[in-house]
Amino acid sequence: METLIGQFSRFTVSTDLDTNDWVMAATEFGVNDTLKDIDRFHASWNHRDNDQQANTTQFLREVAEEEEDKALGVMQRIYTLAETDRDTLEKYPALEILENKDPETGVLYSTFRSEQFLNLDNTPGTFYPDLVDDINQCYSIGVNDATLVLTRKLLENLIIDILRKQYGKQGIDLYYLPENHRFKNFSTLLNNFKENLNDFRHLSGGLDSDFIDELNAFRQNANAEAHSIETNITEDEMEDYREQAQHASQILFRVKENI
Incomplete structure (x- = not known):
């Protein structure tokens, strides 16, 4: 939610919106009293003062603390009043979630999550x-495909670092293509890691062929989401992915640190 509020507040100050638009949206969702309590909100919007964005952020945060759905409703209502295009979404990607409405009810159906996708310390x-x-920011605002693609990037880089740290330049063929000046693809990296798994088993529990199969399945799913025109990942599927990613990343970080 913080990511969305931050980008939305920045976006609104660059538009032609005025205080009447905010009063209408706030009244529509029953939060006009909250708007009135924000010191200098109206003045900053009337005069386009330097604290305009800060006041907008404060208002949306206070509404979200009371009820996130109301904050989303206000932002979606304001968003429909502003002139937007694809450049807007490229500059403020979190705002794309405001375009997702149930076509019949007009209700936002996007997911906002308070928990992290990866809970990793140090x-x-x-x-x-x-x-x-x-990764956690994408997950928190419900951008599931980006969450999986970035997690795939995390796991791939961990495998590269593990192979590079274990074998150095002498084993460069396991992870790098010198003639092409690039690292090998994730599938090849996993195969090479699997073939040399005995060199790493003592560094962490849970390192076996099942673990490699789990990594490979995650890689394939993330690839599919990255190349899919339309994504429709359920909450149950995301929870499964979250558990897999947490388990895999913890083991790989442990291996990397223990080499």
Whole structure:
């Protein structure tokens, strides 16, 4: 929700919306009293002051704390009043969720989640923590396909780092194509990891052929979502993916750290 509110607040200050639009939306969803209580909300919008975005963010946060559905309703209503195009969604991708409505009822059906997709502590470096944050943000606003694709990227990079750390330049053929200046594809990396699994079993429990099969299944599912024109992943499926990804990433991080 924080990602959506942040991007939405930034988006609105670049539009031709005015305080009357906000009053209408707030009244429609029964939160006009909350709007009135935001100091300088109307003044900042009337005069386009520097605190316009901050006041908008505060209003939406307070509504969301009371009831997230109302905050979503206000944002969706305001969104329909603003002029938008594909460039808008490229600049503020979280706003795409506001276009998802039930065609008959007009009710938002997108999922917002409070829990994390990956709950990992003390991930090393900067690349992995940033990537895990991106995964969790996509999951929190219900962008399921991006969640799976980024998780696939995480697992693939962990396999590369494990092979590189274990075998170094002498075993470069296991993970890299020098002539093409790129790493081998995920499928080949998994096969090479599986063929040398005995070199890693002592570093973590749970390293067996079933684990490799689980990784490969996740890879295939993420690939399918990345290349699908239309995605329709159920909540039960996402929960299964979440458990698989959590288990796999914990084991791979443990292996990497213990080499």
